[in-house]
Amino acid sequence: MNTDIKQAMHVEAGKSFGTAEANENERRWNEDKIDRKNQDPTNHYDKTRMKLNFEIGSDGKVYPLGYQEKPLEVRLQERLDELNWKPFKSNSKIQPNCCAKFVFGGNHDRTLEMAFGNQSVYLEKSADNSHLHRCEEIENWAKDVYDWCANRYGRENIVGFQVHLDESSPHIHTLIVPVGIRPKSGRECVMWSAKFGKDRYEYGRILKEMHTSLYEDVGSKYGLERGDSIDGRNVQHLNKRDYIRKLTKEAKQAEKAVKGLQSMMRNLESRIFSYRLQLEEAEKELVSGKITLDRYEAQKADIQKLIAEYQTKLEDKTDKLHIKEQELERLTADVTKARSVVQPFRNHKVDFMPPQITEKVPLFGTDKWVERQNLYIAKLFTEIVRKIESLYRNDAARQIEAAQRNVLVDYGELYQLKRENKSLSDTNESLESELNTLLGQLAVPSVRNLIFAVADALIGGQPVPISSGGGGSTSDLPWDGRRPDEEEEAYQRRCLLYASRIAKTVRRRYYRKS
Known part of the structure; x- marks a missing residue:
């Protein structure tokens, strides 16, 4: 049983809001656009469930998604114009935040239950969910979230409030203009700091309070526990592909750091070796009488001091190398785990009525009657089994497809590693030859x-x-x-x-x- 039934809320500062993002929120797409979007393996837009999407209007009522004539980006610009918002010059490297992009959601199973109740939902691509109808609970949840936003930011500043039921988990997209009061003039203006803080520490404190407030006003009514706040940290919600890319980048950085530390250690060891050779040379000069004892003692003290300093540096680099090697090992394991993860089989709910005998037993011809009833029960039972087989067969095909994609990615990386290994081997042979020559000369x-x-x-x-x-x-x-x-x-x-x-x-x- 999944006990991690939490609410989810993600907020992102927006310096602009383009037409493409607005069209996605309001699903202003044609069939070809949807098919192109679904070619990305990380996307899943169910055309048979798009009719169930909806949005909350400024009056707090439920409307079909995209019912407003003016597109979302136009409505945003109109609100910004009302507040006399002016961006910086187009060639400026920085721009002020003009909107907040919210995403509200929660536990996958719980949000599906709020949206569709006990109906069977098929989440595979190209699945037919035209039989579904939207439940009232998801509408009530959306209305409560809308009221929560309106109380904090004002209804007039909620530019868009779209609820999507056509993806893996039901969720809400909300576009809000943060408005504050200028201290000197007392007029309203677009002001990110007024609602989300002046720095990341104040933002973390406010976001923590937002999680608590959302739970108390909304989440607790629908069995959603308080979400985890970020406490001012930069947290990113990544899909699997971006997560793997992020882990791979961090692993490469850790590997580069390990190689750098190893190079530093070799250099320090070389320095220590050279100073020890100088110390041996000074001892030979003392024995042969080329230098006095006082000069030898001075040289010895200087050399030993340098050796001690480099030895301390070497020990420090050794400790850092050990830490970086552990980090690299962990990141490598995380990358391998992320690539090999295949989604588990889902516990599908199959709606059916148990076969029942409704006819009365006749006085005569009971054998034929029993045979007829057995055929009827067998037919119904076979239909149920075939439906279950179809569901899990689709899951198996999905897992095989994901595994094949992982194999192709791994093969590409293996080929690249082979090329890099050959290049490093050639470089190593060249360096080894030069090193042998150098050692011979140092003798x-x-x-x-x-x-x-x-x-x-x-x-x-x-x-x-x-x-x-x-x-x-x-x-x-x-x-x-x-x-x-x-x-x-x-x-x-x-x-x-x-x-x-x-x-x-x-x-x-x-x-x-x-």
Whole structure:
């Protein structure tokens, strides 16, 4: 049993309201438009239920949807003109909020029950629901929501109030102009802050109060519990496709952060390794008598201080990497779960009358009478079973279709990952070759010192004087510096590899001259 029977209310600030959105709210569509909209797998507009849609007029009464001659966007502009609302210049990057777009709803099963009672509703695409009639309870609920809006914002500011019964769950679209009083002039004007707060914290407090008020005035009368408020947070209500896209984007960002942290850690480890080599070199110079004990102790203290600093940074990056890896694992699991979710079979309600024997048993010919009654009961029973089979067969076909779409998406991502994996493998082989060359050069003390000297100069953006080893000539190495879009770790690694190639060239030149 579903105990999560809550009301739902979503409000969005609108800087404008276009014709397309207005036509959707009022269903000003022809048959071709409806068919095109339903080609999107996330849409489901039931043409056989559109006649059940309705709206509440300014007098609080029920009318057919789209009964007003003036379209919704025209009525909105007329109300804005009455309030002397002026948008900013067309080339302005920001525009003021001129309307509030509400969506009211609730628990799927409960709202369907309010709309259609115990009637059988077939929610599959292309299903025939022409047998349905609208129940009075959904009209009463809509009227109460309208009165709630009118008490808060004024009837004259409710531009549209449409109730849709042709989608998966019954819901209400309401378009409201927020009106406040200017402190100095005392006249009415369009003022978002007067109804929804001056910042997101005040908005969160107001929205929390709105949920409570809606429950007390409306929801409690229809068995709908208080909805969850957002407390000032930016909450988005996404369909499955947008939710998967959002999770995938967050997973890619987390993966990028993990790679960045790993790169930083490799750089820090390289720094620590280089300073330890410098410490070993200083110990050798002390043993050979090239430096005094005081100078050695000073160098040792400086190097150990640098090693400690980089070690602290490395430990910090390690902790952050662990957190990001856990986040990436969670997001990856959420994406997989979201893609693999298939809607469960619905518990369909099938209306039928149990077969009953109404004829009296004859005095003669009872065998034929029993046979006739059995045939009649078997016929009715078969019709009921066939109807149930049809309902669940449609559910199974829907699940298979959803699974096939998931497989196609997964295959596309697999193909893309294979291409990215090949590219990374090629890059890894190239870097591994350069790394082996670099490690071989670092084994020679003179070359190692030259590499670090050149790399430090390159990172600092300084020209690099390089001795040819013979005639004492020098050459300033031109360097293009760090690229605008290049991360610091990647730039340092490029400097080190470039310095390695320079050192290799100088070494060959030295051997040729000697």
